[in-house]
Amino acid sequence: MTQQNPVELAEFLNQQALCESMTIKEVQTLLEYTELVTLQRDEVIADVGEVGEALYFIVQGEAALLSVSGTESFEVGRIGEGEMMGEMSFFDRQPRSIRMEARAEGTRVLRLPRVMYSRLRLEHPFIAVNLLEHAIVSLDHLFRQVSTDVATFNEYFYGIGRR
Structure with missing residues (x-):
């Protein structure tokens, strides 16, 4: 999917x-408040700290969320098409605790800078509320996944939940 055309991107x-x-x-x-950024494979989108x-x-494409310790x-x-990060x-x-890197050559992301979000919030509150609600749902999914992973780890490591 090529996302150069604003009409295609809006669709x-x-x-x-x-x-x-x-x-x-x-x-x-x-879309008027965002910028389309094309990334190379392994290019850092945002870094720890x-x-x-x-x-x-x-x-288009996907991004990896990486925990970094020294080298x-x-x-x-992983975050895929249609997802926020x-x-x-x-x-x-x-400060960020995770590095975000493009995982596919030609990964494309819409970037919404804080200053443009602030303008969007004032000029088009309905759109900003949609973004905020989507962020809440995204964080909820992340929290639920982490909770499931921790429960699975505890069951495996400590035998909790086994009968």
Whole structure:
């Protein structure tokens, strides 16, 4: 899927959960506040220790979430097309604990800088509320997955839950 054409990009976004309650005109308005960034494989999107100054929405390809320790890193998750990332540090303004890297050549993300989100919030509150609700759902999915992983680990390691 080539996402160079703004009409194609708006149509793609209109099919995603982020924009399911928006009109095509509202999706096009959202696009006016974002920038489309094309990344090379393994290119860092955002790094550990940075405070999130942008939200990201993958429109093509995928990104890895990496835990970094010294020179070592290991993948803790993947974000695919139609998913948002970077919302934790963006909203709580705390340094990132995870590195985000493109995993496919030509990965494309929509980048919404904080300054543009602030404008969007004032100029188009309905669109901003949709973004915020999507971020809450995204964080909820992350929390549920981590909770499941911790429960599975505890069961395996400590025998909790076994009869």
